[in-house]
Amino acid sequence: MMPKVLSLILFLFVATGPVKGNQVILSADLWCPYTCEPSADDKGILVDAIDSILQQSGHQLDYQLVNWARAIKMTRSGKYDGIVGAYISDAPDFVFHTEPIQISKMCFFVKKDDPWKYFGKDTLKDRKISVVNAYSYGEYFDDYIVKNHNQGDKSIVQISGMDITKTRVEQLKSNQIDTVLEDWRVFPYNVATYKKNSDSQWEAEFKSVGCLPGEGLFIALSPNRDTSKDYAEIINRGLKQLADSGKLNEIVSRYE
Template sequence: MIFVFILALVSKSVLSDTVTIRADEWYPINGDPNSNKPGFMIELAKAVLEPAGHSVDYQVMPWERALDSVRKGSHDCVVGAYKEDAPDFVFPKNHWGLDSTGFFVNNDSDWKFDSLNSLLTKKVGVINGYAYGEELDELISNNPSVFSGLGGNDALEKNIKKLTAGRIDIIIESPNVMRAKLEELKLSNVKQAGTLGEASPMYIACSPAKPSSSNYVELIDKGTDALRASGKLSEILARYGMSDWE
């Protein structure tokens, strides 16, 4: 009996990990690690990983650094990832929401998005390392005089300041994220001027360098199904003013 008890403890210590999640702040997907509302993907990660005996260590860092550290295996997963962000990462089958690419301008602007070419006569703010879709990514890469990229955890807030100061004309951003940031900053002088294409699935995605990633995404897939069946998924999303995407 003593041997069985010790074996159980050893097995639990081997199987129980601290899963490290890194990403730039992208609320309501993920936000302040010390908040009681750290973002719905962080709450989902805890809801599926903690019952399996794992703990979650979530911290913010610039997106490019987060991708690099997870790719190398220094950390386990990122959240809020499109498959285009890191096609080499280990993705679960279940995505954690749909999001689109929006274009935002000052309220007094009469510009509206009608094609990618309509961006080329403007100054456009983007965030370094973000994937905006293959065609737009290529346009950004080929036109550095048009697209101005920022990095760091406060890149969106800096872009909003540049927009309201007239230093750029357009910001490209997730509508959900932009609405949350404008509400946080108590700003009402920015409006959406269009959307690019269809909404794309967002994921938690794990390191291609760590064998444990396959176990984590299996837990994520099974856990997501269980959360949906129990109603817990909808409960978590409702805390952020969102609803189930299925």
């Protein structure tokens, strides 16, 4: 006769079937080509990468687009599993995987006919620099933002919202700012998209005139979810497989 305990285990296995993968809720703001529209075929370099990793481990991605400051707040509280495209300095209390998915370089963009160039903090005098509220630009520059935001002639101008490129282009157009600090991929990509979809006749061109040190881009996982350490290990294994197989390079190439 089969023992009762073994009989019960077999009954539960048959009744419930294999354990299904979790739905992993990750949030980000619109930061194409890293994090793009959830409804698009190409959702962004980082989103496509983490989606592939999660699928390989039997999980499903629920990717949501929200304001960055809100994304951090809601993930910290445990509503979301993580945020996509974070520097470690964005949320140092979060749980991080070991290696970054990509390296971000924040660069200074100006109008093409602007002779100014960036050679360190001493060259920032009299510039009006656009940065995004709640973004980290790395420890090197975050301290400068704190010290100079809303000081004097507002050398640091913080903006927020979902259509940041449009706001910045209009601010440059009206001379409210003269410098944009943004990732080396993000600003050119979004300006090209803005021009393509805009009725504006403004045809100004931009150039990069210097960059800050590179920073790793991560999936930052909630400090208030028990699954975060497990997801970090899944990303560690999956990212190595993605890189070794060449699939990560394939994903990146779709956005170039």
